[in-house]
Structure formats: C-alpha cells, structure tokens
Amino acid sequence: MYPHIAITLGDPQGIGAEVAFQSVRDLKTELKHLSITFLGSEETRGQVPSEHKFIAVGAWDGTPKGAGQVAALAIEQAVTGVRDGLFHTIVTAPVHKPSLRSAGWDVPGQTEMLQKLTGSNPVGMLMAAEMTDRGSPLRVLLATTHHPLREAISLLSEELLLEQIVLLSEALQSDWGLVAPQIAICGLNPHASDDGLFGDEEAMILSPAIERAREMGTNVAGPFPADTVFYRALTGNFDAVVAPYHDVGMAAFKTAAFGRGVNVTLGLPFVRTSPDHGTAFDIAGTNSANATSMVEAVRLAIHLTQNRFSKIFLHD
Secondary structure (H helix, E strand, O other): EEEEEEEEEOOOOOOHHHHHHHHHHHHOOOOOOOOOEEEEHHHHHHHOOOOOOEEEEEEEOOOOOHHHOOOOHHHHHHHHHHOOOOEEEEEEEOOOOHHHHHHHOOOHHHHHHHHHHOOOOOOOOEEEEEOOOOOOOEEEOOOOOOOHHHHHHHOHOOOOOHHHHHHHHHHHHHHOOOOOOOOOEEEOOOHHHOOOOOOOOHHHHHHHHHHHHHOOOOOEEEEEEEHHHHHHHHHHOOOEEOOOOOHHHHHHHHHHHHOOEEEEEEEEOOEEEOOOOOOOOHHHOOOOOHHHHHHHHHHOOOOOHHHHOOOOOOOO
C-alpha cells in the first residue's frame, strides 16, 4: 500500500498550479505507485496531468477575495478528505495571505489555518532541506513564526520553547526515523548574550527550557550564537536547530537551501508539506516558475508519511 496524496493548488492568481503539475511530471518515476489528487479552481481542470485525479472546489471570480475563497476551500476539502480516509497526506501550494484574510480567514498563514481546521495543539513550523548547497541537510524550527519582531520576543517563553523542542524531537523520531535526534537551540541575543552582557533571555528563558527538555529525555544543547549554530548543523553536529524568531532562522535556511526548502507543519494528525516560496504573482502565467521546491515538498511528504506509518505503507 502506498500513500494517497492531496495537493492543493493555492492562490489561482499565482504559480501554485504550475509548480504543482510540474512537480508530479518531474517525479513521474517516483510516483508511479502513488495516487495523486489535485484540489483547486475549476479553471485549472484542463491542465491536470491525465494520470491524476482532480477535485474542483469552485470557480474563481477573478477577484482577490475569490482567489482566497478558492484557496481556502481546497485546503478545507483536503483536510476533510484525510478525515474521511481519502487522502493520507497533504501538500499545499502557496497562498496569498491578504487574499485569505479577505475571504474570512484571519490567520497568518496555512500553518495556523490547518491548526484551526484540525484542532491541533501545539503545532510547529519546520523548514527542512534534506540537501543543501553543502550536500548536507538543514532543518530549522521557528519557535515563533509570523509576528513583528517586538511581539515575537515577548511571545518567547520557557513553556513555548519547551513545547517546541519536544514537538520537534518527537517528529524527528517518528517522521524522519532518527533514533536519538540531536537538537540545538539558537540564541536570541548577540553571542547568545555572552553570559548576560547583551541580555538575559538566554539565562531566564532558553537555558531553563533546555534543562527541562533534557530531563524529559530529549537530546538538546545550547543556547548557541546564531552566527555559528547553523554552520554547526550543516557540518553534522545537529539534526535540527530551533530558532527563536522567524528571520534569524529563515535567513540562515534560505542562504543554505534557497529554492530547495520545504515547509513542514509539525503536530498535525497527518503529514503536511509546502514549498518554501510564495505565490510569485510577477511571473504567474509565464511558465517560468522553478518547481524544485514543490518537487522536494512532494518527495518529502511521501518519505515522512511512509516513516510515520511504516507498518502500513511500502517504501520504494
């Protein structure tokens, strides 16, 4: 038995359908045993590769609000499909957050939307590149996600960090198959505060969370300065890094793996992946979009699902 994958086509104004369809063409050999169902606007029906299924969730009316409605409906129906046993995993093409909001979804992004739809708590946003420019993997969990920097710092707490460390450790074991994953914590302040010279968050928040995680049996170390920890992960010292806020993690991640990264939502009852880029309205319709990140998102979704449910699914 092989996983049945649902791929949502994202915002119809963007490149979602293009990269989604191209990804399954590029992975034709790897996907020969798998069932793929695309979910999107009626207008894309004629572009769907003939060997795969398609579910139209509605027609796009040409407005940003309508685009958000179609994108949201595709995600909602994909989640319902998982609950009904039609799909095992979901890969989502990019959405436009303002369009989602105009359609009634007051969420920062798809991660939070999926959290609401599934009632999952906690969830985590992990950026994963199983192959970087150095030829090694890099996995970065964002402890806080889409928040203004001042707000992100205020949201960072011992409890939140502990929650995210445990969530990451469990995912690395169940989905990546790592028996004893090694996790590093990236510091918040310059030089990880240099023993309190540049702030006290490391001593007051990060170190206590690390100690509690260790007591729970998690292999976690740090906090380490941001200017060295990602390099150490790339050279094999750690299986993943927890970044305290969005940009410190994303800057390092995209420098090492631009165009090949995958967004993985941890904590859901199913595997969900997405490419690491946006809707790219500026090139939509030109057939020039690079599908590499979407290819990696589909490939990783298959791998993680097979690992999580290894007693059910076969591995090629």
